[in-house]
Amino acid sequence: MTTAPVSTPGLDLSWLDLDESWGSRALPSKKGLTLEDLTALSTGQIPPHAGAPTMTMRGAHADVRAPRHGRQYRDKSDVWSEAAMLLYEEGMQRQWSSAVDIPWHEIPESLPTDIEMAMCTLCTFLTQVEFIAGDLPGRFMGQIHPDHFEVQLFLGSQVMDEARHEDVFRKRALVNGGGLVDANMGASALLTADDFTEMTARLHLFGEGFVQTIFRMGELISTNEAEKRIFRLAAQDESRHLAFGVTHLKYLLDVEPERREELHHYLDLQEGALGQGQGGLTVNPATGEALAILAGGGIDKIDEGFQKVLLMRKKQINEYFHRLEVIGLGDRKERMAPGMRIFLEG
């Protein structure tokens, strides 16, 4: 990065003489012109340690007068994911509208009240937690250095996704004769995360992973195509958020393996919270009961429902462990919270 000459007020034409990158062109690939396509140019080199904490875009010529912003992560390892650009572009391609992409008319007006109210209970819970999943990444967007701006763009796409999830579950609760129910514990304990990597471990890897399993089992708990579509589309979004978490933590361990115990510590805390109302995503009593009724197909089939919920819980834990293995934290099997370890296969 070079420094531009200091300018005085007036029409400054110094930018006409910046010759370093003249003639270099980023070429579109089969997915259009993506952020990854830009990395072929010299401006695509992502520095391991960012420059001065100003707002200078990576590759732009700095103005030495630029004010600083002291609350930015400078080390790439603190925030980076090798998949950030890909996931952002995928997020752009897969935006959807809860207003028109959900076949709302497919929800039968005559759903049994226990099914309708169970769905409203689940939706009340989901509309609570999805906003937390947007507020928290929003907090950290301001702390991403412009040299690593692709991460900031990805987080912005996540905040957008979570707003849409908040809206779609609210809409489902209000469209078929039910309503929201009283609010139980959501996931606001996640807001205690004080560091980007802690946020990623607790929100992306753990919390979103558990919610993702619910979404992917939407076929089991839905009675109609509208609900199936909601869960399918939300799961698609959630997969990106999870992938970001996994790839960030993997990158961190690849370049700073000495931070392994720190990651374990975050997970010790989060796993320890499971089973307590505040941290117990999907295990608070109201949500658990609602899930079981939906999975069984009614309160008169609650035994079948709980068998399916247990299967879901098992799936949650095993998918979580698989992600840990991908990150390089397979040794967590031995130290996983006992209430979770009992669900592990093999």
Add this chain to the structure above:
Amino acid sequence: MQLSEGTRIRTREASWSNEFVARLEGSSLSDSVVRNLLALNVSEERAGKYLSIIEANPDQPFFKLSLSWARPTTELGIRAKPGPEGLGMPDINIGTYGHVPDHWPYENDTPLGSHPTPGSYAPGSYTVYEKSEVWADGVDRLYEDAIRDRWIPATDIDWTAIGALPEDIERAVCQVCTTFAQHGLAESKLLGSWEEKIAYGFHDVKDFLATQLFDAGRKVEALRKRALANGGGLGVQGLGTLYRAWFGSMKATELLVAIDVVYKSYEVVVFERLAAVLPSAVDRDLFARLAHDSSRHLEFGTRHLKYYVQHHENAREYLEHFLARAESALSDEIHHSTVEAGALAVLLGGGVEKIAAGAEALRQLREDQARKYLLILDACAVDRLPRVNPGLLNLARSPQPA
């Protein structure tokens, strides 16, 4: 267990038989659970099956449900109907679910229309509880507009068709892209960091701001791609003193007015002008899309300002400070981040050799920006002209010297 009189009445209304009621009273179910079963309109046959499951599994605590959610304190019976544009947020803002109180009473993540469950109430990190500090009438519609109008820079822009441009034009386009991409980066940072401060009851505003910070990210992406797609490359950074007002905002309204009224009224005019004059159809398309997005943000800012002026008891006094700081930061940015002015003059004039015409066109642009800004404030019942930052007026009066 003996059922309470009220529950007995309800069993009769539900046509449950005396035999079944007797069976219930001999079971481990509580009166409260029976009432909840009745609230869920469970028939005797289905309730009987549930009871059989419990009786067959006396050691299985999971089957003994509380059903505490069956009789919430919220409004039920809501049946929102999709409108011509699908099921939008305005369509579900009905009954108590559409009544946004002037002061949001809950410090946790209780959604609008719901109420906290006693014993399950942990305060969150929200700090904005007054509706007047964030609200804009029709924000729910603006949210749906943003979703509907989404576009994808990677594939919706025909990047291969920009065509060869004269070097000065290409470099000027790239310089403008560098400047406004940087502004977008700061815009999304600020809006993102304020999301968690806004109480949950104002979810329509939180949702809209999510679309705006997403739009801002798309602006960064699209403008960076443009700068790198046609041989020009990134230019000189914008000075960034503009953001002092944004980062320094101490109230939500201060931030929203600084970005979505003061700054956006300037940004929209630039984008619209570039969409009209740039020689490449691809560039015109790009800036027209950006102008459309920015207009939505400006509309939100305007509506918020209107609401704030009419509903916040200290609005007029506070706005003096908010507007003065935001105008000053914008004026400083334009005066001292001179690369933007030079690039705009080249583009508006049609090339370096027509810089004199470009300087006059730039003056006209500055005048149009100031006029748009002041007219918006007029419409919000804020007569700003007598006290507007003199630097902004000076820019409108005389072109910057070449």
